[in-house]
Amino acid sequence: MSIDLSSCKKDFPIFERKVRGGNSLIYLDSGATSQKPNSVIEAESNFYRTVNAAVHRGAHLLAEEASEAYESAREKVAAFIGARSNEVIFSKSATESLNIIAYSFGNPDSRINIKAGDQIVVTEMEHHANLIPWQQLAKRTGAELRWLSVTADGRIDLTNLDQVITKKTKIVAITHQSNVLGSILPVETIVKASRAVGALVVLDACQSAPHFALDVKKLDIDFLAFSGHKTLGPTGIGVLWGKFDLLEKLEPSLFGGSMVDSVTMESATWAATPRKFEAGVPNMAQAVGLSAAIDYLNHIGMHNIAQHEQDLTSYLLKGIVGISGVKVIGPVDMKDRGGVVSFTVEGVHPHDVGQVLDQYGIAVRTGHHCAWPLMRKLNLVGTTRASLYLYNSKSDVDSLLESIEKVKSYFKVSK
Amino acid sequence: MELDSLYQEVILDHYRSPHHKGLSANKDIQVHHNNPSCGDEVTLNLSMKGGVVTDLTWDGVGCSISMASTSVMSDLLVGKGYKDAMNILDNFVELMQSKGQSVGDESILEDAVAFAGVSKFPARIKCALLGWMAFKDASSQVMQ
Ligand SMILES: Cc1ncc(COP(=O)(O)O)c(C=O)c1O
Numbered sequence: 001m002s003i004d005l006s007s008c009k010k011d012f013p014i015f016e017r018k019v020r021g022g023n024s025l026i027y028l029d030s031g032a033t034s035q036k037p038n039s040v041i042e043a044e045s046n047f048y049r050t051v052n053a054a055v056h057r058g059a060h061l062l063a064e065e066a067s068e069a070y071e072s073a074r075e076k077v078a079a080f081i082g083a084r085s086n087e088v089i090f091s092k093s094a095t096e097s098l099n100i101i102a103y104s105f106g107n108p109d110s111r112i113n114i115k116a117g118d119q120i121v122v123t124e125m126e127h128h129a130n131l132i133p134w135q136q137l138a139k140r141t142g143a144e145l146r147w148l149s150v151t152a153d154g155r156i157d158l159t160n161l162d163q164v165i166t167k168k169t170k171i172v173a174i175t176h177q178s179n180v181l182g183s184i185l186p187v188e189t190i191v192k193a194s195r196a197v198g199a200l201v202v203l204d205a206c207q208s209a210p211h212f213a214l215d216v217k218k219l220d221i222d223f224l225a226f227s228g229h230k231t232l233g234p235t236g237i238g239v240l241w242g243k244f245d246l247l248e249k250l251e252p253s254l255f256g257g258s259m260v261d262s263v264t265m266e267s268a269t270w271a272a273t274p275r276k277f278e279a280g281v282p283n284m285a286q287a288v289g290l291s292a293a294i295d296y297l298n299h300i301g302m303h304n305i306a307q308h309e310q311d312l313t314s315y316l317l318k319g320i321v322g323i324s325g326v327k328v329i330g331p332v333d334m335k336d337r338g339g340v341v342s343f344t345v346e347g348v349h350p351h352d353v354g355q356v357l358d359q360y361g362i363a364v365r366t367g368h369h370c371a372w373p374l375m376r377k378l379n380l381v382g383t384t385r386a387s388l389y390l391y392n393s394k395s396d397v398d399s400l401l402e403s404i405e406k407v408k409s410y411f412k413v414s415k
Numbered sequence: 416m417e418l419d420s421l422y423q424e425v426i427l428d429h430y431r432s433p434h435h436k437g438l439s440a441n442k443d444i445q446v447h448h449n450n451p452s453c454g455d456e457v458t459l460n461l462s463m464k465g466g467v468v469t470d471l472t473w474d475g476v477g478c479s480i481s482m483a484s485t486s487v488m489s490d491l492l493v494g495k496g497y498k499d500a501m502n503i504l505d506n507f508v509e510l511m512q513s514k515g516q517s518v519g520d521e522s523i524l525e526d527a528v529a530f531a532g533v534s535k536f537p538a539r540i541k542c543a544l545l546g547w548m549a550f551k552d553a554s555s556q557v558m559q
């Protein structure tokens with residue numbers, strides 16, 4: 001049964017504006033960043049209006065209330081991913097979250113760390129944010145970076161899993177859902193292979209946490225990162241989750257105020273986990289905004305959101321495969337795939353496709369999607385990507401499909 | 416339609432059949448420029464004699480704007496002296512920065528005035544300038 005989420009759209013004020021050509025906005029770029037409901041915008045600005053103060057610092061009422069709001073946000077995020085709140089670290093973004101762990105693993109003082117000769121495994125479909133921090137960690141430590149390949153149909157090639165993940169592998173860092181192909185990775189299989197050799201698993205949940213319910217315990221992973229701004233929340237807030245005993249063994253990678261236990265002129269000791277990973281006055285209003293975003297998502301229900309996106313994606317795929325000269329880059333069946341659909345239009349560069357779609361009010365992403373190695377592997381200069389969320393509807397998809405035809409006629413692509 | 420001011424017929428023609436495309440065997444210098452935000456790339460071979468552009472060939476992948484702009488530029492700059500070429504280039508850059516306020520000086524820019532509409536689309540200005548920046552880099556190295 002399909003889910004009717006059409007009443008959600010009115011909660012997002014951006015849809016009231018007009019865009020190029022006087023058109024209504026058809027926003028198909030939630031994979032880059034999501035739009036924000038009023039409740040999030042209000043929660044963030046109300047923080048500034050009513051309780052603004054530096055958390056964990058002042059002796060005054062506002063500081064108490066701000067700390068309370070910030071720590072409740074942490075609890076909210078923890079419940080959202082099935083974690084304990086002392087395992088949730090606030091960062092500025094998923095990118096920062098991934099860099100924090102990569103740096104912490106590179107610190108020889110960490111009780112679990114990466115050394116020369118160790119192996120780090122990623123996949124060929126990683127976003128640069130879950131690739132370059134590991135490249136750099138390998139470079140700093142003398143470890144070896146290896147990767148699982150992608151198959152022609154946009155899945156992870158598991159045929160050589162036991163050659164890629166070996167006894168020397170210490171970290172396996174993978175995306176949960178590809179931001180280019182939409183494919184959902186076989187986390188269970190990869191976790192099993194990692195566990196078998198004692199490697200830790202880092203999951204980039206940027207494209208999954210906003211779209212379907214997940215539970216870090218059920219996934220049996222060790223670290224997870226996602227961004228608030230793709231989850232209906234504000235920019236400037238990201239999440240890093242790690243198993244408590246592992247976080248305890250890691251040294252922080254950002255240093256300064258708020259993360260210390262005691263400081264002398266020569267040295268310092270750290271506050272308890274997770275605070276030791278949150279140096280400086282944190283992005284408080286943004287954490288509170290993210291908390292409101294999670295309330296909103298829970299109110300709609302993650303299962304309903306997932307079902308809605310599955311229905312729309314399936315509808316989009318059915319329509320797009322029928323357009324001649326258009327090729328879907330990624331799985332065309334609904335098995336283990338989410339609402340990110342990349343495609344190419346023969347004879348028209350993605351940037352030009354996006355430009356014509358923009359003329360009809362359709363916002364898509366074009367280019368390499370911060371996954372340059374994947375583009376190279378697939379022999380593409382880029383793709384056009386439509387990514388769906390709870391506020392999208394079948395009529396958005398219809399507009400996209402009609403406008404792709406207009407792209408073809410504008411650039412006089414015969415067929 | 417607003418789009419027509421961006422995609423002038425001249426631009427689409429050059430995109431479909433680009434001029435001077437395909438790298439020559441001989442060159443004084445080769446440069447490679449890319450646009451990391453969209454992945455467009457241009458490789459440019461340049462030969463100059465006595466401060467005059469004698470040969471300019473290129474290859475690349477990219478959108479209609481970046482490819483057509485490089486093509487039009489090649490037509491325009493072959494046979495020009497360095498100073499002249501820089502003057503044309505400065506004129507083109509100015510046109511790109513005009514936010515739709517200028518139609519361009521046809522006596523200097525010839526077919527390149529077709530790109531005037533690009534200046535209304537901030538995201539595309541970098542596309543239009545890709546080949547030109549490659550030329551600027553290459554020619555200033557030769558002139559050094
Ligand atoms: C799969 C994936 N990982 C990581 C990131 C980085 O997220 P952010 O830019 O919010 O740090 C993104 C965002 O584009 C993404 O799609």
